[in-house]
Amino acid sequence: MSGGEIELIDLNKHFGPHRAVDNINLQIPGGEFFSLLGSSGCGKTTTLRMIAGFERPTSGQIVLDGADMTETPPHKRHVNTVFQSYALFPHLNVFDNVAFGLRRQKVEPDQVKRRVNEALELVQLTSFEKRKPAQMSGGQQQRVALARALVLKPAVLLLDEPLGALDARLRKQLQVELKSLQQQVGITFVYVTHDQEEALTMSDRIAVMSNGRIEQVAPPEEIYEAPATVFVADFLGVSNLMDAVASGSDATGRCKVKVGGFDCYAGRGSADATGTTKVTIRPERVRLEPKGTGGENRIPGTVQRWVYLGNSVQLIVGLATGAKIQALMQNTGEEIPYREGAEVAVHLPATALRILEDTGAPLASAED
Known part of the structure; x- marks a missing residue:
C-alpha cells in the first residue's frame, strides 16, 4: 500500500442535533491531490479536522495506511496541517519557524539545518531565512507555513483554505505553484476550499459536499462536464x-x-x-x-x-x-x-x- 492512503469509513460528526458530517465513506490513494469542495457549513473543514485528529468522530473510522487512527491523538498521526491563518510565530525568523517542529522532535542540529534549507528551497525562499513574518507578504508567509509542514515529511498534508486570505492574482499564481509542489514532493494533499476554480485547477479528484454529505467524487473534468446531481451542477461553475x-x-x-x-x-x-x-x-x-x-x-x-x-x-x-x-x-x-x-x-x-x-x-x- 502506498504511503499517505486515507480511508474514511461510515464517518459521522454530530454537534448536538446537528449532523456536521453525515456517514461519509471515502478512499484517497497515496500521492493524490484531493479537494473537499463546498460552501460554508457543508462539513468539509470538520472532515479535515477529524483526519488531523483535532475533532473526534461521533462514529466511524479514520484509517491511514491501513492503521485505524480514529482514537490516535494528533501528534501521533503522520499528518500535518496548513491553516488559512498560517499560524507563524511572529517573534521567530523564517528559519526558526520552519525548524520549530524538528527541534521539538530533538533532531540533530546539522540535520535541522539541512532539512530546513531543503524545505525553503522547495518553496523558493532560500534567501529569506532571517526575515520575520511581519517583513513578508501574505504569499511569502503562506510558503513559510508550507515549508514548516513539509519539513516534517508527513505522509499526508492537510490544507484548510490556505489561499483564502490572498488577493485574486496571487491566489491564481500560487494555485499553479502548489500543484507543482505536490507533484514534486509526491505526498498526499487533502485540500479544503469553497473556491471552484482552485479545486478545478489543482485537484486530481474533487469531493463536492453539501449538508455533511458527499454529492459526487470525480476528477475535475468529470465533475464539471458530467455533474451527477442538481446540486453539483448548480454549485460548480x-x-x-x-x-x-x-x-x-x-x-x-x-x-x-x-x-x-x-x-x-x-x-x-x-x-x-x-x-x-x-x-x-x-x-x-x-x-x-x-x-x-x-x-x-x-x-x-x-x-x-x-x-x-x-x-x-x-x-x-x-x-x-x-x-x-x-x-x-x-x-x-x-x-x-x-x-x-x-x-x-x-x-x-x-x-x-x-x-x-x-x-x-x-x-x-x-x-x-
Missing part, C-alpha cells in the same frame, strides 16, 4: 438549470424531454428518466442563432442583457418558456450580432443537454 418532463429514451438512446412545452432531446444523463426532472447545459455550450432557425432542441428567446467580459461576452436570454438562461460567446474579434432586445433561436445541443438527479440538497452558490 455556471449552469443553466431548467424544469423538464422526461418520457424515456428514443431510438437513438437519447432521453425525450419537454422543456416548457418544447420538445427536446437530452443526450447526457439517464436516458430512461421519466416524469418531472431537471435538465442542465453549460453557458459555453448554448448556441444563439437568427430568429426562426429550425431544427431540434431550439427554443425562441430574446436577449435581455449583454455583458462584456473581455475574453468573452455573457448574454442573458429570456426563453419563450419563461425561463432565463446564460450563453457565453468567445470574443474572437468579430462583432457579436446579438444585442439587447434581439430575438433569437436558442439552440441547446442534445450532446450538451443533461438529465440530472435531484438529491434534495438545497442549491447554493460558491460565495455562500
Whole structure:
C-alpha cells in the first residue's frame, strides 16, 4: 500500500442535533491531490479536522495506511496541517519557524539545518531565512507555513483554505505553484476550499459536499462536464438549470424531454428518466442563432442583457418558456450580432443537454 492512503469509513460528526458530517465513506490513494469542495457549513473543514485528529468522530473510522487512527491523538498521526491563518510565530525568523517542529522532535542540529534549507528551497525562499513574518507578504508567509509542514515529511498534508486570505492574482499564481509542489514532493494533499476554480485547477479528484454529505467524487473534468446531481451542477461553475418532463429514451438512446412545452432531446444523463426532472447545459455550450432557425432542441428567446467580459461576452436570454438562461460567446474579434432586445433561436445541443438527479440538497452558490 502506498504511503499517505486515507480511508474514511461510515464517518459521522454530530454537534448536538446537528449532523456536521453525515456517514461519509471515502478512499484517497497515496500521492493524490484531493479537494473537499463546498460552501460554508457543508462539513468539509470538520472532515479535515477529524483526519488531523483535532475533532473526534461521533462514529466511524479514520484509517491511514491501513492503521485505524480514529482514537490516535494528533501528534501521533503522520499528518500535518496548513491553516488559512498560517499560524507563524511572529517573534521567530523564517528559519526558526520552519525548524520549530524538528527541534521539538530533538533532531540533530546539522540535520535541522539541512532539512530546513531543503524545505525553503522547495518553496523558493532560500534567501529569506532571517526575515520575520511581519517583513513578508501574505504569499511569502503562506510558503513559510508550507515549508514548516513539509519539513516534517508527513505522509499526508492537510490544507484548510490556505489561499483564502490572498488577493485574486496571487491566489491564481500560487494555485499553479502548489500543484507543482505536490507533484514534486509526491505526498498526499487533502485540500479544503469553497473556491471552484482552485479545486478545478489543482485537484486530481474533487469531493463536492453539501449538508455533511458527499454529492459526487470525480476528477475535475468529470465533475464539471458530467455533474451527477442538481446540486453539483448548480454549485460548480455556471449552469443553466431548467424544469423538464422526461418520457424515456428514443431510438437513438437519447432521453425525450419537454422543456416548457418544447420538445427536446437530452443526450447526457439517464436516458430512461421519466416524469418531472431537471435538465442542465453549460453557458459555453448554448448556441444563439437568427430568429426562426429550425431544427431540434431550439427554443425562441430574446436577449435581455449583454455583458462584456473581455475574453468573452455573457448574454442573458429570456426563453419563450419563461425561463432565463446564460450563453457565453468567445470574443474572437468579430462583432457579436446579438444585442439587447434581439430575438433569437436558442439552440441547446442534445450532446450538451443533461438529465440530472435531484438529491434534495438545497442549491447554493460558491460565495455562500
